[in-house]
Amino acid sequence: MEDLSIAVVGATGAVGQEFINIIETRYPKANNLRLLASERSAGKTISVNGKELKVETTTESSFDGIDIAFISVSSEISQKFAPIAVSAGAVVIDDGSAFRMESTVPLVVPEVNGSDVDWHQGIISIPNCSTTPLVMVAHPLRQLSPLIRIVADTYQSVSGAGASAMTELTKQTKSLLASEAFESESLPSQIGFNVFPHIDSFLDTGYTREEQKMIDESRKILHSDNLPVSATCVRVPVYISHCVAAHIEFEHPVSVSDAREALSSMPGVTVMDNPQTLSYPTPAHAAGKDDVLVGRIRQDASNSNGLVLWIVSDNLRKGAALNSIQIAEELVNRDRLN
Amino acid sequence: MEDLSIAVVGATGAVGQEFINIIETRYPKANNLRLLASERSAGKTISVNGKELKVETTTESSFDGIDIAFISVSSEISQKFAPIAVSAGAVVIDDGSAFRMESTVPLVVPEVNGSDVDWHQGIISIPNCSTTPLVMVAHPLRQLSPLIRIVADTYQSVSGAGASAMTELTKQTKSLLASEAFESESLPSQIGFNVFPHIDSFLDTGYTREEQKMIDESRKILHSDNLPVSATCVRVPVYISHCVAAHIEFEHPVSVSDAREALSSMPGVTVMDNPQTLSYPTPAHAAGKDDVLVGRIRQDASNSNGLVLWIVSDNLRKGAALNSIQIAEELVNRDRLN
Numbered sequence: 001m002e003d004l005s006i007a008v009v010g011a012t013g014a015v016g017q018e019f020i021n022i023i024e025t026r027y028p029k030a031n032n033l034r035l036l037a038s039e040r041s042a043g044k045t046i047s048v049n050g051k052e053l054k055v056e057t058t059t060e061s062s063f064d065g066i067d068i069a070f071i072s073v074s075s076e077i078s079q080k081f082a083p084i085a086v087s088a089g090a091v092v093i094d095d096g097s098a099f100r101m102e103s104t105v106p107l108v109v110p111e112v113n114g115s116d117v118d119w120h121q122g123i124i125s126i127p128n129c130s131t132t133p134l135v136m137v138a139h140p141l142r143q144l145s146p147l148i149r150i151v152a153d154t155y156q157s158v159s160g161a162g163a164s165a166m167t168e169l170t171k172q173t174k175s176l177l178a179s180e181a182f183e184s185e186s187l188p189s190q191i192g193f194n195v196f197p198h199i200d201s202f203l204d205t206g207y208t209r210e211e212q213k214m215i216d217e218s219r220k221i222l223h224s225d226n227l228p229v230s231a232t233c234v235r236v237p238v239y240i241s242h243c244v245a246a247h248i249e250f251e252h253p254v255s256v257s258d259a260r261e262a263l264s265s266m267p268g269v270t271v272m273d274n275p276q277t278l279s280y281p282t283p284a285h286a287a288g289k290d291d292v293l294v295g296r297i298r299q300d301a302s303n304s305n306g307l308v309l310w311i312v313s314d315n316l317r318k319g320a321a322l323n324s325i326q327i328a329e330e331l332v333n334r335d336r337l338n
Numbered sequence: 339m340e341d342l343s344i345a346v347v348g349a350t351g352a353v354g355q356e357f358i359n360i361i362e363t364r365y366p367k368a369n370n371l372r373l374l375a376s377e378r379s380a381g382k383t384i385s386v387n388g389k390e391l392k393v394e395t396t397t398e399s400s401f402d403g404i405d406i407a408f409i410s411v412s413s414e415i416s417q418k419f420a421p422i423a424v425s426a427g428a429v430v431i432d433d434g435s436a437f438r439m440e441s442t443v444p445l446v447v448p449e450v451n452g453s454d455v456d457w458h459q460g461i462i463s464i465p466n467c468s469t470t471p472l473v474m475v476a477h478p479l480r481q482l483s484p485l486i487r488i489v490a491d492t493y494q495s496v497s498g499a500g501a502s503a504m505t506e507l508t509k510q511t512k513s514l515l516a517s518e519a520f521e522s523e524s525l526p527s528q529i530g531f532n533v534f535p536h537i538d539s540f541l542d543t544g545y546t547r548e549e550q551k552m553i554d555e556s557r558k559i560l561h562s563d564n565l566p567v568s569a570t571c572v573r574v575p576v577y578i579s580h581c582v583a584a585h586i587e588f589e590h591p592v593s594v595s596d597a598r599e600a601l602s603s604m605p606g607v608t609v610m611d612n613p614q615t616l617s618y619p620t621p622a623h624a625a626g627k628d629d630v631l632v633g634r635i636r637q638d639a640s641n642s643n644g645l646v647l648w649i650v651s652d653n654l655r656k657g658a659a660l661n662s663i664q665i666a667e668e669l670v671n672r673d674r675l676n
Contacts, residue, residue: 149640153491153583155533155572169531173511189620193507193576195493196620197583197634197648202613206594206636215639228640232583232648234493237575238531245491245535245570247585256544275540282527282534296535298544301553302487302566310535310570 001332002030005065007090009058009081010072011035012044014163015095019070019321024049026325036062038077063088067337068328071095072320086122089338091331093124093324097209100125100217107220110326111268112139117330122338124327128210129319130154130233130242131217133292133311136318138222138248140266141307144258145250148305149228152214155236155243156199157283158191160315165191166239173237191237199233208233241283242319244311253305256297263294268318273297281312289314290322339670340368343403345428347396347419348410349373350382352501353433357408357659362387364663374400376415401426405675406666409433410658424460427676429669431462431662435547438463438555445558448664449606450477455668460676462665466548467657468492468571468580469555471630471649474656476560476586478604479645482596483588486643487566490552493574493581494537495621496529498653503529504577511575529575537571546571579621580657582649591643594635601632606656611635619650627652628660 006023010016016037023030031051036058037044044055056062058081063069069085071078072095082092082099099105106116107125112135117124127135134152141147158165164186172192175182182192189196200209207215214231218224264271272281273295281293292313300306313319331337344361348354354375361368369389375382380395394400396419401407407423409416410433420430420437437443444454445463450473455462465473472490479485496503502524510530513520520530527534538547545553548571557565574581602609610619611633619631630651638644651657669675 151489151585151640153570155493155574170515174515177508177512188616190622194620194622195574195576195581197581197618198616202616205639206613206634207639230585230638230640230644230646232491232634232646234581234583236493236533238533243533243535243572245572247489247568275544278526278536278540280535282532284528284532296544296570300568301543301545302489302568306568308568308570 001329002027004067005032005034007034007036007063007066007069007085009036009069011046011055012037012041013072014159014166015072015316015320018316019072019324020046020048022317022321022325034062034066060084063090066090068093068331070324082123091120091122091124091338093126093327095126095320095324097128097213099123100127101220107217108327109135109221109323110330111136111266113221113223114330117327117334117336120336126320126323126327127217127221128213129160129315130156130244131214131221132319132323133242133313134214134244134246135218135221136266136269136292137246137263137294137309137311138218140262140269141248141254141259144254144262145252147224147227148249148251150218151247152231153245154231154233156233157238157240157242157315158187158235159240160242161187169237169239187235191235193237195234195236197232197234199235238283240287240314240316241312242315243283246309246311247300247306248309249303249306251305254307256299256307259297259307268292269294271295280310283312286312286314290317292318339667340365342405343370343372345372345374345401345404345407345423347374347407349384349393350375350379351410352497352504353410353654353658356654357410357662358384358386360655360659360663372400372404398422401428404428406431406669408662420461429458429460429462429676431464431665433464433658433662435466435551437461438465439558445555446665446668447473447559447661448668449474449604451559451561452668455665455672455674458674464658464661464665465555465559466551467498467653468494468548468582469552469559470657470661471580471651472552472582472584473556473559474604474607474630475584475601475632475647475649476556478600478607479586479592479597482592482600483590485562485565486587486589488556489585490569491583492569492571494571495576495578495580495653496525496573497578498580499525507575507577525573529573531575533572533574535570535572537573576621578652578654579624579650580653581621584647584649585638585644586647587641587644589643592645594637594645597635597645606630607632609633618648621650624650624652628655630656
């Protein structure tokens with residue numbers, strides 16, 4: 001990994017910055033990074049492993065000599081630059097929704113379906129930041145019994161909507177504490193001391209695109225095209241980490257102890273589940289951590305073949321930047337770079 | 339109602355104060371109130387319909403001449419004073435969990451099971467503040483098709499844990515904004531810019547008592563002893579109003595338009611549901627309102643006989659004080675005062 005040339009498109013965004021943080025921790029000698037962003041951010045310098053790197057404007061020639069291009073920007077920008085990067089010989093790992101459901105694009109969570117990188121044709125997508133923790137938990141459990149249905153309600157932090165939404169939460173909170181007027185900016189509803197069930201745009205079905213992503217992407221990653229999934233996706237006034245209250249139904253009953261054991265053995269998952277010591281995960285526990293945390297594991301009182309779980313994950317790390325780096329590692333290990 | 343003598347036990351608490359607010363709006367001439375609280379709060383004065391009333395310490399003789407005693411305090415204090423109030427000839431309307439599941443105590447949401455006040459023996463309980471909005475929505479829908487299962491995940495504000503938890507949210511938020519250290523006080527986990535799945539204590543099943551209340555109380559109010567219900571109850575950094583993401587399954591398919599019509603006709607429910615105009619309820623919409631708000635009504639993508647809904651309600655009003663006053667009105671209308 002440390003010998004590769006990596007382009008980071010969206011280097012000054014919330015996910016881009018976390019990508020650089022993780023590179024520094026995992027690869028302290030890596031400095032062959034090209035930091036790319038919009039014209040607005042070009043010229044800034046960012047320190048990577050002790051070397052000051054200048055942020056450049058993304059252009060058609062930005063990808064010459066690049067092995068892996070990590071892209072975390074809007075779908076429009078992804079759609080413009082991903083094909084250019086592929087033509088230049090790079091493998092693109094894309095954080096957006098632009099390519100996820102295309103049949104030629106693997107959608108990968110390495111611990112769940114790492115071998116799907118084998119059939120990439122230049123672009124690999126990473127899932128939405130609330131889908132990833134859900135499949136990280138569903139995958140080991142389905143080894144115990146086939147999945148019948150997943151119902152998931154989310155509690156999603158503002159960093160999922162980017163750095164500007166984090167600033168908006170701070171501003172609104174201060175205004176509300178001071179009883180001052182405020183206006184919503186990048187977020188569609190009041191976020192200070194409020195929650196709202198509206199992430200991404202609405203579909204004709206009444207679901208939001210964010211909810212539909214959880215449905216479609218879970219099926220694609222789990223190779224289970226007809227798995228019944230439903231979700232309500234809700235924004236909460238938290239900076240980092242998404243939570244999911246998941247109700248998972250199986251073909252046969254699955255005991256809590258078997259579930260706990262399967263989850264404890266899953267790489268990238270930490271079980272934090274002891275009601276007697278009041279141990280359960282929250283966003284404050286997960287922020288800055290690599291692992292998906294899971295707790296509140298119990299038999300579903302409304303279904304003898306069901307389990308209820310509470311899943312928490314740093315949306316910028318496993319939900320985005322870390323998962324991308326793990327895909328890059330998978331490409332190296334499987335010798336699937338171009 | 340304006341001729342009755344009403345005792346308010348817990349008059350200085352979050353619910354007690356909302357009780358007085360609603361009395362002033364609905365009964366601007368009522369001033370025959372006895373305001374009761376712990377010794378710590380005794381001596382304070384509270385203005386009710388223009389008359390300054392002194393808060394007294396609750397004692398064994400506090401209920402002489404009282405027609406209705408509204409109690410919103412801890413279960414221990416309820417258990418001590420409710421029987422005393424009944425002996426003194428009052429009907430007790432209790433906001434706590436002390437008596438709710440007793441077979442001799444009606445558990446009442448007037449729009450759903452108002453006639454249950456008929457069989458009271460002195461004490462009537464009001465449901466937990468997250469159960470009430472759920473049954474207010476489930477009741478009109480079950481007129482369309484029998485209920486098969488309810489899965490509910492909540493987003494509950496801190497006022498459900500009392501006035502001290504509201505202060506704690508403010509204090510912690512200010513500390514976090516200033517990057518200062520803080521400690522949790524009345525709440526069991528960090529609430530500033532955080533959420534946690536822990537309301538009331540844990541049961542051996544892994545469910546919390548709050549979640550079990552939603553299960554048991556929904557069944558009792560709906561007269562449906564074996565209805566499968568499951569819930570995850572989560573505290574969020576919001577001052578007032580609880581939200582519920584509800585997945586309701588029916589014996590037969592129920593269309594979204596039929597559901598919307600049934601909910602629109604339900605007294606005490608307001609449908610706020612237009613994705614095209616980005617209309618859906620949030621805690622900021624519900625706080626201070628009497629009605630339960632419902633939106634995001636859609637077919638459940640994981641179950642052809644299911645609907646998914648988003649329910650928001652002021653937990654201090656319909657979740658507590660307003661529901662109590664409506665029970666008192668029901669007692670008067672049905673001539674069931676002692």
